[in-house]
């Protein structure tokens with residue numbers, strides 16, 4: 015039995031309606047409890063801001079394309095090197111750091127759980143190997159279904175149960191967490207030298223539309239009762255005028271779940287552009303935010319873009335090819351047989367660029383115009399919009415209008431007529447920030463009931479204590495102090511153990527990989543389906559029996575079993 | 581003026597690399613310097629005085645007045661003159677990799693040979709190597725899209741492959757032969773090779789190259805413009821534009837060339 019008592023914590027926990035109360039937190043065996051014995055280890059939180067551990071519901075930190083980002087950019091690996099020290103491994107890299115680099119930086123920012131935004135099923139082993147080398151966060155992986163041949167065939171046949179059965183088999187086989195659709199149909203179409211412009215374009219050969227793929231997968235997701243909803247990266251990323259496609263995609267989603275959203279739309283900043291070309295691009299964040307405000311069954315994340323150097327990586331191969339044609343820098347594209355693809359290029363977002371300035375404003379506008387902060391989560395699509403180490407700056411921007419105005423003043427003057435940010439004076443409070451960085455994520459991922467994203471009795475004792483007395487400062491004026499405090503926790507606690515203190519890592523390992531095994535009726539399982547087996551053996555270059563990821567790849571794991579409603 | 585002589589002490593393992601980025605004139609201005617200078621020898625950090633014997637002659641008030649003289653076996657001393665802004669470094673023998681990294685000003689003279697990455701991503705100043713320079717002389721480091729941006733590099737002997745890769749500004753002169761892919765991805769500045777080289781300026785987008793010797797494996801995607809008579813020696817040279825495969829606007833003067841078979 016291990017016990018911990020955190021004294022004088024200034025707790026912000028919106029799930030349990032605690033808003034800046036000074037209180038003690040008792041922890042036994044990794045869970046929050048009513049009280050502990052006087053033998054408990056004691057930590058004095060000195061009245062500092064204390065929240066549940068941060069959760070990143072969309073980030074790219076592990077897997078084949080992340081690793082390709084590393085080795086195509088040795089200059090990025092040279093940026094941000096840290097020496098081996100105590101228990102800490104040496105790390106390197108800025109926008110695509112080593113796995114330890116990611117894990118340490120998240121830990122010192124108070125983050126204890128992360129969702130890898132895109133795992134190609136065929137390449138799942140690589141993701142899990144890197145999860146093993148990400149020692150201080152609980153990890154989950156979205157599984158890509160955007161161009162899955164058997165799924166598209168079942169969608170064409172309007173057989174939602176078959177779609178559910180395929181998803182169940184793949185999720186179990188690759189130890190994945192949720193359904194991800196990236197540019198649905200688009201990457202497959204690109205294999206034919208085409209793309210889809212929006213949700214009504216048919217995918218070559220399969221003759222299904224992105225709208226049909228999205229809607230059928232949402233229904234299949236709820237048949238399987240998966241913890242998370244379908245996680246969508248819309249068609250047409252980064253194209254002027256794409257906002258209408260984004261809203262159209264949201265319109266497709268039925269409202270099927272009372273506990274959480276039915277559709278999670280990711281990095282919406284990249285999907286809220288007006289205009290007809292890069293020359294007249296403008297913000298349509300207000301229109302998209304209106305749509306989200308009217309649809310409580312939709313949750314989005316910001317996909318905030320911050321100025322500076324980074325690397326873009328996505329399963330959206332055709333989009334990355336278009337970016338390459340724009341920048342003429344190094345570029346990589348990749349096809350994953352029968353499933354999906356990917357592309358990677360390094361980028362530099364410049365304050366001098368009107369396009370980049372508009373992008374910067376859009377992410378913030380979304381967060382400020384969407385009324386319920388649990389419907390707009392804080393993320394940068396790390397590292398696509400910016401490396402996650404900039405989260406503290408984003409939080410400060412959301413909390414301070416003067417900070418935003420000071421930043422706007424450094425942008426090209428032509429930007430102002432294209433954005434609505436200068437006129438928005440909303441300043442988020444600590445409750446709202448907690449919702450956007452942990453509570454909302456816990457709900458969106460379906461993990462709130464499992465004790466994540468809050469500090470109620472029975473919750474997992476993942477706790478972040480930041481060196482900031484929130485009663486004594488005004489975030490609107492003292493935004494630089496907010497940034498400083500959120501960069502390095504005084505303590506990051508995971509499962510009741512201190513893993514980081516003042517930027518120093520104190521734990522070798524403290525993690526689990528969460529994956530999902532949906533149970534469906536025996537006779538519908540794909541491992542007994544002659545058609546599925548025949549096509550698998552015919553088209554894949556691997557045998558079906560060699561495809562599933564062995565248990566050895568998830569030595570520390572938590573399997574969520576769900577019972578499908580068939 | 582101050583002359584600081586750094587005489588390398590005999591080393592048990594002379595092949596161990598020495599990370600010597602502290603060897604820049606500004607660290608030796610003050611009489612009492614060097615106080616806390618250290619170098620990494622292999623994986624051990626050592627005080628500078630454990631590795632070299634220091635002798636000072638004269639006094640100085642600014643880095644411009646400082647000359648460092650490296651004596652003895654410095655062939656494994658890396659990053660000498662890194663970020664140097666002023667003053668002078670004279671190397672009496674050979675020098676290790678990355679000499680003059682990102683240098684901004686001042687002068688480095690090497691009497692022996694230089695290992696790879698001599699004057700990489702240099703911004704200003706002068707580097708002269710009286711011997712040969714190995715690969716990637718005056719180029720960008722791995723993954724970098726801009727190489728040398730300013731200043732002058734002169735190699736009296738031969739240079740290796742990828743010389744002046746990603747050259748963006750300044751001038752590079754090789755008096756002997758240069759290796760394969762000399763001037764590859766060049767975007768600006770001037771490259772002069774007095775001897776032979778191969779696949780010169782492949783993928784170049786800007787700048788000017790001169791080869792007074794023979795170009796082997798001439799890149800076929802350069803457009804021939806004219807024949808011109810160049811310099812006081814009145815050398816007859818072919819003038820090309822390219823690399824058109826990269827929509828390049830560079831100019832290339834070549835005396836003799838051979839296309840690949």
Ligand SMILES: [Zn+2]
Nearest residue numbers: 072074131395
């Ligand atoms: Zn993403």
